Amino acid sequence: MINKNSPLPIYAQLEEQIREQIESGILGPGDTLPSEREFCERHGISRMTVRQAINNLAKAGYLRREKGRGTFVSERKMEQQLQGLTSFTEDMKARGRKPSSKLLHFEIVPAVESIAQTLSIPKHDPVYHIKRIRMADGEPMALETTHIPANLVPGLTPEIATGSIYNYLEEHLSIAIDYSNQVIESVTASETESHYLDIPSGSPILLMQRDTFLKDGTPVETVKSAYRADRYKFVTVIRR
Amino acid sequence: MINKNSPLPIYAQLEEQIREQIESGILGPGDTLPSEREFCERHGISRMTVRQAINNLAKAGYLRREKGRGTFVSERKMEQQLQGLTSFTEDMKARGRKPSSKLLHFEIVPAVESIAQTLSIPKHDPVYHIKRIRMADGEPMALETTHIPANLVPGLTPEIATGSIYNYLEEHLSIAIDYSNQVIESVTASETESHYLDIPSGSPILLMQRDTFLKDGTPVETVKSAYRADRYKFVTVIRR
DNA sequence: TATCTGAAGTGGTATAGACATCTATATATA
DNA sequence: TATATATAGATGTCTATACCACTTCAGATA
Known part of the structure; x- marks a missing residue:
């Protein structure tokens, strides 16, 4: 869960959470991530904060974003590693x-x-x-x-x-x-x-x-x- | 200048503008960039938009950000290239x-x-x-x-x-x-x-x-x- | 049946404002 | 003089909202 009083920024907590799910296999290559708006509701945070977490992971190669479709776990595991x-x-x-x-x-x-x-x-x-x-x-x-x-x-x-x-x-x-x-x-x-x-x-x-x-x-x-x-x-x- | 009606997003225009200033030598290694709020006023755009442009350039290695001090042109040109x-x-x-x-x-x-x-x-x-x-x-x-x-x-x-x-x-x-x-x-x-x-x-x-x-x-x-x-x-x- | 159309849902861009945290400088105090 | 202290200004984080462009798909239409 997200701790709003943690010294670690919210976006960093969410980022870590998603990364862990990928690395532990809960989210597999090609899987669809919940939508940005769903993350907002689920954690009671704003969309820009969610986007900061997701964008970081996308730039690091963990996720792939597609306009109008959704955000997906990247297929190429080797590259991430x-x-x-x-x-x-x-x-x-x-x-x-x-x-x-x-x-x-x-x-x-x-x-x-x-x-x-x-x-x-x-x-x-x-x-x-x-x-x-x-x-x-x-x-x-x-x-x-x-x-x-x-x-x-x-x-x-x-x-x-x-x-x-x-x-x-x-x-x-x-x-x-x-x-x-x-x-x-x-x-x-x-x-x-x-x-x-x-x-x-x-x-x-x-x-x-x-x-x-x-x-x-x-x-x-x-x-x-x-x-x-x-x-x-x-x-x-x-x-x- | 910034064209708000351009199909190219504002942040991308600003990004290109700053990159050009670095590559043309108008901004040299170690130089201080105008503050985010100054960019806002100068172009009549919001701070988040300015930040998107600057963050992209920072991640690409053109700029270096320092909390409380400012944003600076990166010293290592070779790496950028x-x-x-x-x-x-x-x-x-x-x-x-x-x-x-x-x-x-x-x-x-x-x-x-x-x-x-x-x-x-x-x-x-x-x-x-x-x-x-x-x-x-x-x-x-x-x-x-x-x-x-x-x-x-x-x-x-x-x-x-x-x-x-x-x-x-x-x-x-x-x-x-x-x-x-x-x-x-x-x-x-x-x-x-x-x-x-x-x-x-x-x-x-x-x-x-x-x-x-x-x-x-x-x-x-x-x-x-x-x-x-x-x-x-x-x-x-x-x-x- | 096949095609169009529109609504719902997605990520992309942008705004305006708020508070936090860090840095540097100027000012007051011992 | 040396040391605290306040403050102004910088980036960092976060919210709430709005509209856009694109994708998908169900339902209306030919």
Whole structure:
């Protein structure tokens, strides 16, 4: 139900409610949503408020609106899931695989020029330098090198780095990721990469550099990932 | 100015007006926009209408809103441009390069099983089969194979296929692209690819399959592009 | 039977006003 | 001088209402 005294806005509550119904399967792909006016009556709220909730979900790809007909649950589940995924952990879960990590390296070091520039911090400022093998169902999938400003993210430990760092940021430090820039290229595996990923040297590799930012534009991390090309394809949805 | 009798909604007119001011440089990164209430008075329209225009631009990445302070032009121009680009022509222009094409093949053929499935049409239905070398500043950049349902897009000619097919769809047929699914992988160049792209066989290639859809989910085209890895990197922005 | 017509229901656009919450600045107070 | 405090102005949320354009479908009409 809707709580008008909650600090969470009404439209956000309704949004969450509908999203939960979709994700739990109560509303399936193609199903018709109750009409806007029905939501109004049912919850005793105004139509503009209902529209704000529904429009947000439509823009996020959960719903599809049709003038004169109604609002429907979007057919393409995969796209919804793949929209806005940035972490390896989330990505693998969405693909139905079990993510894990093997920590190769964990250290606080002074930032070199290039890292400092990418993270918008002074040269020699302390940064975490983390190197992990990322695995799916126990198989090596990618070799990942992460740099995070130590002043921005206190208390990071090797134990946390073995799991999802994103999760730690959002749940324990309440640091909300806003967006990431990704650059993807195709290269051949170096000696190091082929060794850790257990593939022949010279095999194709999908190389991904991801820089992640907060709402105000502050960089939180820069990650370089080398994915095994025989195991991993990168999937995106582009909306016009 | 705003025309209240235009078939184009007021919020869309205002949206376009502001976008033009940003793209023409009248409003630069970091600049403060007039307040919502000022827009209301200036154009004699209501605040909700102004908000619809501004919110759309904020979601598209043009503007950044700050409660209690104001609305500002977003700092990161590149991202705006790279958001929502799907065509090679647009992509190259955004990178400041001159796109061109060399037509290798143009034919209407009956759809084979896999193509028919991707395009959601009956097997053996006619489809355009187009093969092009895509060039930037005259240099070969990618080898591209396109399939388009012939019944959906009448009147496609080799001449048009030498330029931007997207442009033809949108401007001449008023077919509005809604979104694309992209799958990107890293492979090594086949004989054909290395020949046309003028690179050694076995070189790394960025392989991209892009399926494009209309608002109602109808597939318009499926494209397989093989990019030279030494010349091309794929850039995306992911918003949470 | 086949076709037109109109009503009901849907989402799309727009108005005018209200109160809440946050930010920055100016002013009064210790 | 330094610290509270008030206030003006910004965006955020929400209401109640109105009319429009489009879709669907039942019922009237030819």
